Amino acid sequence: MPEPLTRITRDPQVMGGKPCVRGLRVTVGTIVGLLATGRSTAEILALYPYLEEDDIREALTYAAWRVEEVEIPLRRPAGASRFSST
Numbered sequence: 001m002p003e004p005l006t007r008i009t010r011d012p013q014v015m016g017g018k019p020c021v022r023g024l025r026v027t028v029g030t031i032v033g034l035l036a037t038g039r040s041t042a043e044i045l046a047l048y049p050y051l052e053e054d055d056i057r058e059a060l061t062y063a064a065w066r067v068e069e070v071e072i073p074l075r076r077p078a079g080a081s082r083f084s085s086t
Contacts, residue, residue, distance in 0.1 A: 035056075041056050
């Protein structure tokens with residue numbers, strides 16, 4: 001990501017630790033879902049008057065970044081136990 005995301009926060013005490021906008025109880029998923037169902041930025045701002053246009057833009061940036069992230073499972077050496085600490 002070219003610039004750090006300053007508006008997206010994660011706190012276990014807010015929305016179960018889901019990524020939220022500025023610590024508010026509005027998740028990135030909520031914003032992306034509203035946009036996906038055809039809501040405009042203006043409509044979202046009317047529904048959530050405490051949000052700002054930059055919040056929506058940054059939520060989309062965060063979502064795009066997360067979609068591109070790839071998790072690769074670690075392979076255990078042959079004979080290693082799943083519960084082994086070595």
